[in-house]
Amino acid sequence: MSIEYNLIKCVNSPEDIKRLSYTELEILSQEIRQYIIDTVSANGGHLASNLGVVELTIALHKVFSSPEDKIIWDVGHQSYVHKLITGRFKQFRTLRKYDGISGFPKRTESVHDVFNTGHSSTSISAAVGFAQARDLKGEKNEVIAVIGDGALTGGMSFEALNYAGHIKSNLIVILNDNEMSISHNIGALSSYLTRLRIDPTYSKLKTDIETILKNIPAIGKKLAKTAERAKDGLKYLLVPGILFEELGFKYFGPIDGHNISQMISTLEMAKKSSGPKLIHVITKKGKGYPYAERNPDYYHGVGPFNKKTGRSLNKTKFLSYSEVFGETLCALGAENEKIIAVTAAMSDGTGLKKFSQKFPDRFFDVGIAEQNAVTMAAAMAAEGFIPVVAIYSTFLQRAYDQILHDVCLQDLHVIFAIDRAGIVGEDGETHHGVFDMSYLRHIPNIVLMAPKDENELSSALKTAINISNPVAIRYPRGTGIGINDINKKEWVQIEIGKGEILRKGEDVNILSIGSTVYPSLVASDILKMNYGINACVANLRFLKPLDSKLLKEIYKNSNYFVTVEENALQGGFGSAVLEFFEQEKLYDIKLVRLGIPDAFIKHGPREQLLKIVGITPEKIVESVLRLLRGESFEFKEAKA
Ligand SMILES: Cc1ncc(C[n+]2csc(CCOP(=O)(O)OP(=O)(O)O)c2C)c(N)n1
Structure with missing residues (x-):
């Protein structure tokens, strides 16, 4: 119409x-x-x-x-x-x-x-x-x-x-x-x-009852008291909204x-x-809108769709990170019945729907109550279960104290699956998940991982389940690069704190983690092809503990470093690397950090926002060139 x-x-x-x-x-x-x-x-x-x-x-x-x-x-x-x-x-x-x-x-x-x-x-x-x-x-x-x-x-x-x-x-x-x-x-x-x-009948009753109650005469002190009590009793039984x-x-x-x-x-x-x-x-x-009336959860928050058919216009053929997480957890949950899943009203968004259907007794939706989810999980971990708490990065901010006080202080084995970590796009400032690395890194006992792709996410989850510390795994919104092993399930146990060198090079070191690993590889290709610069690219994988051996090793080749992260620059990955070199007294490093500037990033398509904040292969290349030439860094557009 x-x-x-x-x-x-x-x-x-x-x-x-x-x-x-x-x-x-x-x-x-x-x-x-x-x-x-x-x-x-x-x-x-x-x-x-x-x-x-x-x-x-x-x-x-x-x-x-x-x-x-x-x-x-x-x-x-x-x-x-x-x-x-x-x-x-x-x-x-x-x-x-x-x-x-x-x-x-x-x-x-x-x-x-x-x-x-x-x-x-x-x-x-x-x-x-x-x-x-x-x-x-x-x-x-x-x-x-x-x-x-x-x-x-x-x-x-x-x-x-x-x-x-x-x-x-x-x-x-x-x-x-x-x-x-x-x-x-x-x-x-x-x-x-x-x-x-x-x-x-409640509605009508409310008016009737109120009139009756008002008309109970107060005869004498004692009787008045009894009448009051009777009023209260009746009210409990009959007045709607008594709570x-x-x-x-x-x-x-x-x-x-x-x-x-x-x-x-x-x-x-x-x-x-x-x-x-x-x-x-x-x-x-x-x-x-009949489609939305029939399927309100799907149309709660949707991407572009054909309004005549109600069908999504999203053409992607890859599984999203959330789906890979959900599938992996189902596979691991089938082997280990101690694994339980917890969500705060986001079973679909976090990819837990399938787990909830396969293992209904081991699935817990607590409502929009992230704090409750985390402390409840801590107690279940204390009783020997392995809770996997899947919450978006931005909403987990709510549960900072519960993570610190109830999980990490007691060194309990709770696994946080931090979805939508990084720039989320159109939902904007209130929803970007760009602070979790900073708000978790300083908490003792926790292991922090950020996988570079879907397969590494599955391996990270398997690894997390097989250790006994609190662990957080962060991964971005949307699809990855299309690498997943959901059918073969050949996931590996990753050594805790072990990164990997993906490209060898002696001119400069590009240190990356999570979603920034592949853009760093592309940047190294451009540097090699266009400028003859050999960049070493390392995927640190763990924000905590940092791979100190790897860092010391590549420092021997070059003291030029660029760190790239999809997190606030304050207190994140780059800060962790800087602190490491300071602790090691390696004061001659020359290091540039790329990441989210000290500003709230507006809404818009994720790709566009990543360009604006400077987390792209092109910006990495530009940063390396400036670093090697000793030029200053001012990304004016980064001030979103
Ligand atoms: C702290 C927090 N956790 C999760 C969400 C994600 N979220 C957005 S809307 C929503 C459901 C809200 O339901 P309701 O208040 O009944 O509003 P309705 O959309 O049904 O009108 C959820 C879980 C959020 N915005 N904030």
């Missing part, structure tokens, strides 16, 4: 939708849906979550006055409708492109994006902060956090609910309940929400999140009442 964008193209600010009738709002919601499908099918992005919140977002902007009233989007992946209503219709076609509109709220993009998000479960804390600031300033604006049932499984949400109920400040939490995290939501809270959802009520929130709902008028009247009602309020909104993930 083709749709003219007559209404949406005239919406330049939320004020413009306040004038629209209910019928026009319905038409607007259709236009918005179509426009999002058109754009995401071309650019990729978070489709299903956005299709689910069209009416909810329209109702919010109809009732509240952004930006004075603060709307905070949890995770922020569902903020496309908000972007369209707040004056970004034209730029929306640049969604997720370099220098284009971000897929997440950005304060630098619009005054209506009041708080940056990307990592889950922060919105209620932020709302509490905005509410407290407002109260201190003596202002009167509303503060609204929009959080999904998935994000509500994250520990921070509970910390914030607990505190919000304590300070009793005026704020609204919209619980967008679509029964889905990325996959089906899990947990006791999720079951509780289901009970609220499926029993419609939230007990936390100090007024509970509204559940209401139909696709019924604009019902939502507007509920929001108006909530606005009139004071204190913390929670509105339970039921929505359908993927609403309005």
Whole structure:
């Protein structure tokens, strides 16, 4: 169906939708849906979550006055409708492109994006902060956090609910309940929400019961006390949302999140009442696009696809690193029943789906709760299991203390499979996994590996399983170079701390690790062919322990070094090499480090970003030439 964008193209600010009738709002919601499908099918992005919140977002902007009233989007992946209503219709076609509109709220993009998000479960804390600031300033604006049932499984949400109920400040939490995290939501809270959802008598009962309770007369002190207790007892049995009520929130709902008028009247009602309020909104993930309604997990975050058939336009024939990891773990898990797998709501993304189906008893999805995942794994390791905890690099940041305090301090055999390490591309600043080498390297006891290709990832996993330390293996997003041994399973046990020399050369040493090994090999070919320079290329494989023997050996050939890493330069691989030479008192080395500069890297295609930060064969060549000529290094573009 083709749709003219007559209404949406005239919406330049939320004020413009306040004038629209209910019928026009319905038409607007259709236009918005179509426009999002058109754009995401071309650019990729978070489709299903956005299709689910069209009416909810329209109702919010109809009732509240952004930006004075603060709307905070949890995770922020569902903020496309908000972007369209707040004056970004034209730029929306640049969604997720370099220098284009971000897929997440950005304060630098619009005054209506009041708080940056990307990592889950922060919105209620932020709302509490905005509410407290407002109260201190003596202002009167509303503060609204929009959080999904998935994000509500994250520990921070509970910390914030607990505190919000304590300070009793005026704020609204919209619980967008679509029964889905990325996959089906899990947990006791999720079951509780289901009970609220499926029993419609609850809603009516709540009003009836409240009226009855209010009318119980208080005759005499004793009787009044008994009546109070009776009220409490009855409330426990019959009042919906009692969990939230007990936390100090007024509970509204559940209401139909696709019924604009019902939502507007509920929001108006909530606005009139004071204190913390929670509105339970039921929505359908993927609403309005049949493929996404049927398969919301696939369309949660998608690459470009054909909108008519719903089929992916991705043509790659190689397995992704996540798939290679998942396949390897299945093979190793079949041989060793102590191996268990842990994920924090990302079984698909981390490649663990197959393991979960093959070994359901040894698979644990804890919800969006990385800290819980890590400490739980530590205890299981203490009981003799071998937990493999697969988490994206950026989300593992959440669990730094648990890795240090619960795993490494006790020297427990937990294996961290750190997926999406390095530049991830279109999801941008909040999602690039460029800090893990730095935030893990200084922790005692841990072994850190970064395989150069898919086969080395399988060998690294096998190696990790056969030692007894904490181990982390980092690997990038997407496909590798197409080398995998999934069928033959001829993976080797790698000696701990042993790197390899892939090219011999006496003019300069290029030290690489993980995803930078192959670009370094290409660079050495160019140096040889175009400049007659013989570069030694070493794949260090281990960030910790570093291969000191190898480093000392190649230092004898040349004291010129270039290190290349897909990690922040501060505290990463290059820093480790520098520290090594300092410890060895080899002060005459001349070393240049290539990696991620001291800046947050914007969103855009991974290849483009790698060029910008200077992790390409060409930049390696340029660096070697400058180093050998004694020229200075200033990659202006690297300041993203
Ligand atoms: C700390 C953290 N872990 C994992 C993720 C990955 N992630 C993004 S959205 C999402 C599911 C969110 O589900 P929900 O809040 O219910 O929103 P929905 O997409 O269903 O609307 C997950 C796990 C994240 N953004 N942050």
